Amino acid sequence: MSLAPSMSVPRSRFNILPLAIGVFCLLWSYAFVAGKIGVTHCPPLILLAARFSLAGILILGATVIRGDWSLSWRDALIFAVLGIANNALYLGLGYTGLQSVSAGLGGLIVSANPVFTAALAALLLGEGMTWRKASGLLLGTIGVTLIVWHRLSVGTDNLHGILFTLASLASIVVGTILFKLLAPKGSLWIGNGVQNLAAGIVLTPVALTFADVHAIDVTPGLIGAFAFLVLGGSILAYWLWFHLLKVCGATAASAYHFLMPPLGMLFAYLVLGEHVEARDLLGIIPVALGIYLVTRPAKPVV
Secondary structure: OOOOOOOOOOOOOOOOHHHHHHHHHHHHHHHHHHHHHHHHHOOHHHHHHHHHHHHHHHHHHHHHHHOOOOOOHHHHHHHHHHHHHHHHHHHHHHHHHHOOOOHHHHHHHHOOHHHHHHHHHHHHHOOOOOHHHHHHHHHHHHHHHHHHHHHHHHOOOOHHHHHHHHHHHHHHHHHHHHHHHHOOOOOHHHHHHHHHHHHHHHHHHHHHHHOOHHHOOOOHHHHHHHHHHHHHHHHHHHHHHHHHHHHHOHHHHHHHHHHHHHHHHHHHHHHHOOOOOHHHHHOHHHHHHHHHHHHOOOOOOO
16 A cells, blocks of 8 residues: 655745844843943943953954955944944943942843833834833833832932933943844844944943043952853844844834843842842833834724
């Protein structure tokens, strides 16, 4: 008895987007903890100048060796401008703030960027603002506010550091909108290298002028934090961030920053021993619901 030839069944392609989102959220959240470790042993501007310069050299060096440069001068200039906003200003201001605020609160303030990004994206980029998205952003804001309010009531964070962190928040919102507005073409990998190198070039003279190199305390903790910030933060997390911006849009991609407060506080508790109370965790519920509403695909019109 002969068997009929089996019909080939097409295999569904594996969707890597959820994996990219998960890895990005974990890396971005833990970066606040690594940054807190770093600034306790090294002046923040020196730490960042070295981080960006090394990351840029590694990325662009690998690109030159492989001989696959695929970026026009226009796009290289755009990525350099983005490097000033998304790297030099965002993290320069944020790391200065981390000297006097907790890693959990630092990540929490920056996570508010979806609200401002969504408003500017609707105004400048034409991204639709539906009632569903608006409700999701509102819920995310409520969740983050609940956590912030409780953290500030404890009184352990410095107002000076909070102001620097708020300025950091403004920088990443501007950088996100600029990326979508200017829409650079070419490889995101090479663009990330240009960003990092541009940020390193801008920050190095500032760091050497205003920071004391003798204040660097070389410890295993500093070395480990620096290695993570270069490889996991500046290289992988930033590449994933721009990939999400490209495939999800500014509003949806930024909504994932609402995950940073609970994840950041969890990492800060596990690694740094920062105190976390049950009231802090209540904000996770509206945050999760808010992300779902903002990022859920709209139902097709029949």
